[in-house]
Amino acid sequence: IQTHFRIVSPPVLWSRPGPIRSILTTARMPRRLAGTAFLSFPVPAPRPGVGKTHLAVGLGLRAIERGYRVLFTTAAAMIASLTKALGEGRLEEKLKFYSVPRLLVVDEIGYLPIDRTGANLFFQLVSRRYERGPMILTSNQSLGSWGDVFGDRVIATAILDRLLHHAITLNIRGNSYRLKDKLKAGLVQEAEAQQ
Numbered sequence: 001i002q003t004h005f006r007i008v009s010p011p012v013l014w015s016r017p018g019p020i021r022s023i024l025t026t027a028r029m030p031r032r033l034a035g036t037a038f039l040s041f042p043v044p045a046p047r048p049g050v051g052k053t054h055l056a057v058g059l060g061l062r063a064i065e066r067g068y069r070v071l072f073t074t075a076a077a078m079i080a081s082l083t084k085a086l087g088e089g090r091l092e093e094k095l096k097f098y099s100v101p102r103l104l105v106v107d108e109i110g111y112l113p114i115d116r117t118g119a120n121l122f123f124q125l126v127s128r129r130y131e132r133g134p135m136i137l138t139s140n141q142s143l144g145s146w147g148d149v150f151g152d153r154v155i156a157t158a159i160l161d162r163l164l165h166h167a168i169t170l171n172i173r174g175n176s177y178r179l180k181d182k183l184k185a186g187l188v189q190e191a192e193a194q195q
Contacts, residue, residue: 049175049176049177049179050172050173050174050175050176050177051172051177052107052138052139052140052172053107053108053138055172056072056105056107056136056138057072057105059105059136060072060103060105060136063102063103068102068103069100069101069102069103070101070102070103070104070105071098071101071103071104071105072105072107073098073104073105073106073107074106074107074108075106075107075108075109075110075111075112075114075122076108076111076112078098078106078122078125079114079118079121079122081094082094082095082098082118082121082122082125083117083118083121086117086121091121095124095125095128098125098129099125099128099129099132099133101133102133102134103133103134103135103136104129104133104134104135104136105135105136105137105138106135106136106137106138107138108138108139108140109137109138109139109141109149110139110140110141110145110146110149111140113149113151114149114150114151115151116151116152116155118150119150119151119152119155119156119159120155122150122159123155123158123159126159126162126163127162130162130165131165131166135163137163143160143164146159146160
């Protein structure tokens, strides 16, 4: 799923090149975007349904309202697109496609395994955007498990090195929003909602 927005804000990390001039506050968007944004990566990892994607989309829409160009995609769709472009000899064109928007939102990192080629392609994109364009990333995996997500601890470390350099991390904790009504009705036990 890829959605291109004309106007432009996870687990949430904000990362900016240079000094951080303003930090995201409730319902406020920085006047200038520069760098990278992430959703939280707490230990243990965020549970499904706690609002990571909802927050990422909301921040993206807020950025759009401020006049920024935003692209939203899932990690699986983006890596599939980059892999296809590599096979067709159009990788440079596709990397540019993901580098042009002022803000790139990549949802669901770690939900599906990423092979070595996908990890290398993701690294190339992160390197290209590093200190040039903000990103919001969502994941239900802790940062410590990204070596497993990308199938290579060295490349995961290189990716995280760039992503976290200017980042501020906000942790999202709690039970699944989708299961809250079932919890209230007693249809699901607290322990089940936390899995």
